[in-house]
Amino acid sequence: xxxxxxxxxxxxxxVRAPALGGRLIRWRTALGNAWHELRKSRTAxxxxxxxxxxxxxxxxxxxxxxxxxxxxxxxxxxxPPSEKHLLGTDRMGRDIxxxxxxxxxxxxxxxxxxxxxxxxxGIPYGVLSGYFGGKVDTVAMRFIDGLLAFPGLLFYLLVxxxxxxxxxEGIANDAVLVFALGFAFxxxxxxxxxxxxxxxxQKEYVEASRAVGDxxxxxxLRQILPNIISPLIVNATVRLGYVILIVAALSxxxxxxxxxxxxxxxxxxxxxxxxxxxxxxxxxxxxxICYTVLAFNLFGDGLRDILDPRLAER
Amino acid sequence: xxAYIIRRVAYLVPVLLVLSMVVFTFVEMLPGxxxxxLVGSEGVNDPEVRKVLEKEYGLDQPVYIRYAxxxxxxxxxxxxxxxxxxRPVAVELMSGIPATVYLAVVGISLSMLIAVPxxxxxxxxxxxxxxxxxxxxxxxxxxxPEFWFAILxxxxxxxxxxxxxxSGFANPFVDPWASLKFLILPAAAIGFRQxxxxxxxxxxxxxxxxxxxxxxxxxxxxxxxxxxxxxxxxRNAMIPTITISGLQLANLLGGTVVLESIFAWPGIGRxxxxxxxxxxxxxxxxxxLVLGVIVVIMNLLxxxxxxxxxxxxxxG
Numbered sequence: 298x299x300x301x302x303x304x305x306x307x308x309x310x311x312v313r314a315p316a317l318g319g320r321l322i323r324w325r326t327a328l329g330n331a332w333h334e335l336r337k338s339r340t341a342x343x344x345x346x347x348x349x350x351x352x353x354x355x356x357x358x359x360x361x362x363x364x365x366x367x368x369x370x371x372x373x374x375x376x377p378p379s380e381k382h383l384l385g386t387d388r389m390g391r392d393i394x395x396x397x398x399x400x401x402x403x404x405x406x407x408x409x410x411x412x413x414x415x416x417x418x419g420i421p422y423g424v425l426s427g428y429f430g431g432k433v434d435t436v437a438m439r440f441i442d443g444l445l446a447f448p449g450l451l452f453y454l455l456v457x458x459x460x461x462x463x464x465x466e467g468i469a470n471d472a473v474l475v476f477a478l479g480f481a482f483x484x485x486x487x488x489x490x491x492x493x494x495x496x497x498x499q500k501e502y503v504e505a506s507r508a509v510g511d512x513x514x515x516x517x518l519r520q521i522l523p524n525i526i527s528p529l530i531v532n533a534t535v536r537l538g539y540v541i542l543i544v545a546a547l548s549x550x551x552x553x554x555x556x557x558x559x560x561x562x563x564x565x566x567x568x569x570x571x572x573x574x575x576x577x578x579x580x581x582x583x584x585x586i587c588y589t590v591l592a593f594n595l596f597g598d599g600l601r602d603i604l605d606p607r608l609a610e611r
Numbered sequence: 612x613x614a615y616i617i618r619r620v621a622y623l624v625p626v627l628l629v630l631s632m633v634v635f636t637f638v639e640m641l642p643g644x645x646x647x648x649l650v651g652s653e654g655v656n657d658p659e660v661r662k663v664l665e666k667e668y669g670l671d672q673p674v675y676i677r678y679a680x681x682x683x684x685x686x687x688x689x690x691x692x693x694x695x696x697x698r699p700v701a702v703e704l705m706s707g708i709p710a711t712v713y714l715a716v717v718g719i720s721l722s723m724l725i726a727v728p729x730x731x732x733x734x735x736x737x738x739x740x741x742x743x744x745x746x747x748x749x750x751x752x753x754x755x756p757e758f759w760f761a762i763l764x765x766x767x768x769x770x771x772x773x774x775x776x777x778s779g780f781a782n783p784f785v786d787p788w789a790s791l792k793f794l795i796l797p798a799a800a801i802g803f804r805q806x807x808x809x810x811x812x813x814x815x816x817x818x819x820x821x822x823x824x825x826x827x828x829x830x831x832x833x834x835x836x837x838x839x840x841x842x843x844x845x846r847n848a849m850i851p852t853i854t855i856s857g858l859q860l861a862n863l864l865g866g867t868v869v870l871e872s873i874f875a876w877p878g879i880g881r882x883x884x885x886x887x888x889x890x891x892x893x894x895x896x897x898x899x900l901v902l903g904v905i906v907v908i909m910n911l912l913x914x915x916x917x918x919x920x921x922x923x924x925x926x927g
Contacts, residue, residue, distance in 0.1 A: 442622070442626045443626045458637075
């Protein structure tokens with residue numbers, strides 16, 4: 298090997314695997330840049346602030362509420378908002394503000410877990426399928442198409458029904474929900490990652506990695522994967538909002554977690570009976586859902602503008 | 612084109628197979644089996660009778676044979692009998708399809724009537740108050756849960772103003788006026804929500820088109836702004852809008868479960884939902900399968916139309 302070739306090789310390897318210290322610095326700059334970039338988009342900043350408030354409230358729930366979300370108190374049922382009960386009480390005399398916060402905590406946790414699950418299954422699926430190509434890819438993608446053929450709520454209806462028939466309750470029921478929601482997100486993630494892989498596979502840096510003797514798997518994971526992240530972040534953020542809508546719709550139909558667990562969807566359904574006498578009870582869970590979904594959508598929209606400058610120029 | 616169509620149709624086969632497998636597995640994974648349901652409802656508990664029944668329903672055969680038999684019957688439109696009404700499942704489902712299609716088509720048409728003008732104005736008057744209002748409204752629109760929006764509509768228009776019935780259905784061919792009254796709220800609930808998506812899409816594809824060179828050319832030869840927008844830009848920008856509306860329509864056919872149950876709309880979504888509540892699983896199974904097939908076929912048709920409308924897309 299000539300000296301020049303050796304130099305070139307060293308250079309390539311340096312690009313390929315930066316030292317740990319270098320990585321840390323890079324992460325710190327990345328975070329700093331992220332904050333700077335975020336402030337460029339008004340949509341993203343508003344979304345970020347709304348999300349910080351949301352997550353803050355979810356984490357702080359036990360400290361910023363004083364009532365029990367489940368214990369009934371018939372003496373104080375259907376009360377209007379007051380100093381004692383910030384948003385009033387529901388038909389069982391439970392403090393609505395407390396129930397909203399506990400419900401939100403659960404809902405956001407389910408959404409985060411579901412989306413994480415979808416990403417962690419979908420990314421390897423899509424990357425490997427796209428990377429290997431050929432017959433593997435064809436079969437893998439037809440399977441994905443089949444999963445995408447379930448319109449709207451139908452797939453969840455099947456899963457939720459199964460859970461009900463097997464008498465899966467409480468935390469196990471939430472786990473089933475997380476699994477189903479994540480599984481339904483998986484095809485979208487897989488498709489997106491596969492598309493990016495197909496585009497990136499042709500590029501020079503992949504060629505370079507192969508030239509210095511990297512294995513397929515290592516190239517797929519270490520070189521191509523990072524390029525998928527930015528479209529996926531946007532997708533996952535928007536999906537979080539969508540997942541919350543689905544969970545709420547399922548429990549609104551009475552197919553989610555059964556009462557008395559605090560849940561925005563089922564609380565809303567229960568409030569329908571009191572719509573004429575106490576319409577506010579139906580207003581709060583709806584507003585809570587709106588706020589949360591809007592926060593994710595705003596943030597996702599803003600991120601898209603930032604990460605895809607081609608669109609942001611408009 | 613023909614080769615492309617054939618290939619796309621061939622692609623449907625594996626997709627439909629996956630769909631049917633998932634749906635079949637669903638019933639397989641239920642605890643107990645159909646005999647338990649029958650035995651439970653008819654009070655038969657004799658092991659001998661059970662054996663005969665199992666044989667009659669083919670439960671003594673391995674799962675793949677049962678799947679194959681089920682699939683062959685399903686392809687012929689034979690989905691067995693409803694456990695609740697004892698009528699053929701196919702009949703039960705078919706009776707729900709017209710109402711669902713009626714609601715979905717009106718809903719989507721309404722959404723396009725709102726979204727296309729709104730999205731176009733927002734794009735043409737970019738960065739003005741109109742544009743911001745359209746953007747904010749549509750963002751809020753996609754964040755509102757449809758069932759909550761529906762409930763608010765009922766609260767305001769039925770309970771408070773008393774203008775419209777809160778739920779129900781009338782056949783448009785028998786009593787068009789009553790039918791229209793029942794239709795307005797659910798169709799509006801669908802229309803406004805879908806319009807939120809379509810407005811965003813129309814706006815961004817209009818902006819895309821307006822940046823293209825042919826627009827500059829058209830302007831430079833002295834065409835009026837109105838002509839440039841209505842005759843050239845809008846036409847091209849409508850291609851993605853129509854495509855998405857077609858996909859939305861496909862999804863609505865299977866996705867109106869919630870709205871149909873709020874408004875007591877006798878469609879296929881509500882039929883499936885009620886079947887779930889009544890544990891009528893043959894109906895659930897067939898319903899999901901039929902809706903899935905409709906969606907897959909609609910998607911194919913939309914895709915082909917898109918390619919017809921837009922010759923620039925290669926038939927790759």
